[in-house]
Amino acid sequence: MDSKTKLKERISTIQDAVAFKKTGRIPTFSNYWTYMILESGNKLSEALYDYSLLFSIVTGFHEKYGFDLYNYKGARNPFRVTEAIDGNKYIIDDERETFNLVDYEIMHEDEYSELIKDPIKFYWSVCLPRKNKALGAPGSFEAFVKSIEEYKLYNAFIAKTEKYFLEELEVPVLAPASLLLPVETLFNFLRGIKGLSIDLRRRPHEVEAAVEAIGRVMGLDQVIGAVDGPMPEYAVFGGRTVLLGHSVLNPKQFEKLYWPYIKKWVDACERNGKQFQIFSEAQVTTFTDFFQEFPKGTVMLQPEQDDVFELRRRLPNVAICGGMKSSILGTKSKQECIDYAKRLIDTLGANGGFVMGPDKMMTYRNDAKPENILAVQELCETYTG
Amino acid sequence: MPQEEKEEINVSDYPQGWEKCLELLEGIPEESRESFLIGWMMMVLNF
Numbered sequence: 001m002d003s004k005t006k007l008k009e010r011i012s013t014i015q016d017a018v019a020f021k022k023t024g025r026i027p028t029f030s031n032y033w034t035y036m037i038l039e040s041g042n043k044l045s046e047a048l049y050d051y052s053l054l055f056s057i058v059t060g061f062h063e064k065y066g067f068d069l070y071n072y073k074g075a076r077n078p079f080r081v082t083e084a085i086d087g088n089k090y091i092i093d094d095e096r097e098t099f100n101l102v103d104y105e106i107m108h109e110d111e112y113s114e115l116i117k118d119p120i121k122f123y124w125s126v127c128l129p130r131k132n133k134a135l136g137a138p139g140s141f142e143a144f145v146k147s148i149e150e151y152k153l154y155n156a157f158i159a160k161t162e163k164y165f166l167e168e169l170e171v172p173v174l175a176p177a178s179l180l181l182p183v184e185t186l187f188n189f190l191r192g193i194k195g196l197s198i199d200l201r202r203r204p205h206e207v208e209a210a211v212e213a214i215g216r217v218m219g220l221d222q223v224i225g226a227v228d229g230p231m232p233e234y235a236v237f238g239g240r241t242v243l244l245g246h247s248v249l250n251p252k253q254f255e256k257l258y259w260p261y262i263k264k265w266v267d268a269c270e271r272n273g274k275q276f277q278i279f280s281e282a283q284v285t286t287f288t289d290f291f292q293e294f295p296k297g298t299v300m301l302q303p304e305q306d307d308v309f310e311l312r313r314r315l316p317n318v319a320i321c322g323g324m325k326s327s328i329l330g331t332k333s334k335q336e337c338i339d340y341a342k343r344l345i346d347t348l349g350a351n352g353g354f355v356m357g358p359d360k361m362m363t364y365r366n367d368a369k370p371e372n373i374l375a376v377q378e379l380c381e382t383y384t385g
Numbered sequence: 386m387p388q389e390e391k392e393e394i395n396v397s398d399y400p401q402g403w404e405k406c407l408e409l410l411e412g413i414p415e416e417s418r419e420s421f422l423i424g425w426m427m428m429v430l431n432f
Contacts, residue, residue, distance in 0.1 A: 082429050106430070120423070121399050127430055129397035140396040144406055151425050152412075189431050 007170035018319040019297035020352040026380040029357035030067035051157035084147035087132030107190040112206035175240040182214035187245025227268035238274025247282035321355040329368035350385030
């Protein structure tokens with residue numbers, strides 16, 4: 001008997017759903033993050049520093065709920081790596097079960113020319129010591145060596161978890177390459193939400209030039225070019241990206257800063273018979289005019305704050321992943337969850353085009369009742385609209 | 386005769402700190418060290 005039967009079935013079911021083909025069951029995608037840690041009864045401050053514990057939590061979550069695909073398998077908060085160089089900006093509150101991010105600025109608004117001229121030099125000589133104090137002070141090389149040792153351990157944890165999910169649990173990998181687009185570097189860590197919003201108004205040409213320079217050093221062309229190569233048999237999508245900074249852009253800015261990269265990547269997937277996944281925070285309804293260009297069945301969009309029914313009306317060509325409201329999963333009865341899940345399947349997935357999952361990054365204990373997660377998972381095994 | 390002071394470098398000095406860090410990546414094949422170092426750098430900047 002082929003031991004990879006379930007893996008292949010998962011991949012084909014998801015790909016068929018994205019291609020708007022009717023499937024024998026509704027595939028499911030876990031958008032559960034630190035919720036996994038809290039649901040298991042562990043503390044954030046313990047699990048995020050103990051890779052053995054984190055491994056047992058994420059694999060135990062799968063044993064219990066059995067999703068087909070995962071956004072998070074424990075790799076997101078490398079606190080041990082950054083703490084070694086005095087660069088951890090998160091404060092864990094176990095009582096409130098939250099992280100709090102200390103506010104800081106890595107790049108000042110008048111430093112665009114340095115960034116554009118040589119991004120690597122700018123990151124290394126300016127940004128690194130600004131965020132990670134130990135790297136600009138005496139003893140920096142000792143701190144660096146310690147951080148590298150932690151980085152190796154962190155990577156070993158990721159590799160072990162990925163291998164286990166793939167080989168033992170038969171859960172596929174999302175994509176061989178998942179990359180944030182260049183503008184996210186400005187939004188996510190260099191300038192932040194407020195800084196980038198101001199820069200888009202005051203220095204738009206510098207923002208554009210910075211995005212181009214960042215894209216060159218991050219090797220985005222090579223990543224997109226690799227789509228022309230063979231597809232790994234363990235992956236679902238040919239490529240994947242996450243949209244974060246689009247939330248502060250208008251459509252004209254999106255057209256310059258995001259769309260050329262997204263289109264190039266999706267075009268590469270389409271000509272190679274592959275599919276592309278977009279995971280979006282905030283809302284994307286503002287940009288659906290662009291997404292209407294995607295060939296039907298090529299893209300799966302995982303939105304957050306959008307009304308998924310409105311998204312389907314605007315984008316009959318794009319598969320939708322998610323939609324199961326955390327407000328229902330966390331507070332309502334099993335039957336109410338089943339009823340809403342049926343509505344999602346009937347409206348969005350009766351003829352393919354839908355992958356079930358929660359409507360946001362599930363973080364807090366009250367985001368979902370375990371019995372409700374199970375009820376929706378069980379429904380998806382038998383109900384197809 | 387005046388004694389020359391040896392200038393101490395830190396990790397964040399460029400390119401001297403960068404080059405010394407590449408040397409310190411024991412166990413990483415030489416041809417992979419630059420990409421490994423960039424991967425580490427992007428992680429500690431992003432998170």
